[in-house]
Amino acid sequence: MSRPLTPLALTVLRMLCDGPMHPYEMQQRIRDHAYDQAVKITHGALYHSVERLASTGLIEPLETSREGRRPERTIYAVTAAGRDAAQIRLAELLRNPAAEFPLFGTGLAFLNLLPEDEVARLLRGRTVLLEAALAAHQTAHDALRKQGLARYKLVDQEWMIARVRGELEFVRGLAGDLDAGRLTWKDDEVHTRCHPRPRPPRHDDKEDS
Structure with missing residues (x-):
């Protein structure tokens, strides 16, 4: 074959x-x-x-x-x-829908390897990049349309714009849920093992600093 x-x-x-x-x-x-x-x-x-x-x-x-x-x-x-x-x-x-494995999906699958506040910070940073990407795709699309390209030649760009816009909405919502405490994994066993709670400072620690 x-x-x-x-x-x-x-x-x-x-x-x-x-x-x-x-x-x-x-x-x-x-x-x-x-x-x-x-x-x-x-x-x-x-x-x-x-x-x-x-x-x-x-x-x-x-x-x-x-x-x-x-x-x-x-x-x-x-x-x-x-x-x-x-x-x-x-x-x-x-x-035929194809099985795809985007890297962002991998990151979402293992969220609990990082502390919640760090994930929220990273997601907020991602929204900035997605906003820039969305603006760039839209600008390129509009420029090609002004040049007279038929819409059927730009349908792939329409899909890209829709995909980026959808991801941006999802990421904003996820970051908002973390900030509001609607999403948490503080008590998850994996998170606890990967990120043990910090011990309180000892007297000799202060002397060493």
Whole structure:
């Protein structure tokens, strides 16, 4: 059974559905359309993905050219098999919820390893970062809309904005519950073992200080 297309491979196929191009042009268009907000893309990974797709027959090289002292650039085109694979993978991504393990979820699972007041402080700091991220995503979205991009090309950004906004609301509420004492783990055994209650200072401690 073949491995499913990675998000980056799907991105390459999507770019080539617009027409043949070389990887450098793909990278520029990905940035112009803010696809790098939806897919993690690095220069090396993009070229590696192009090579893998070519080796499996999902894309094919059309021509290789060189301009001056620049490295050779190979122009690729998507094949019929590549178009079919992209459509099948896209349908899977839209239809089937995937098990994801965000790092924030890991942190929430082990809250009681830290004192409550410290968690509340950290969450308040997270709200500041989320507010900045939300503003940045909204600004980028609005700018692309003003440039005339159709809404269907920005639905992934709408989802990102909604996700950040939802997380911001959740984190604010969680921090508020900690501050108000509605959420506590002071008597939890794990918390007690990881953070034993501080002993009162002794006379010799003062002399050592």
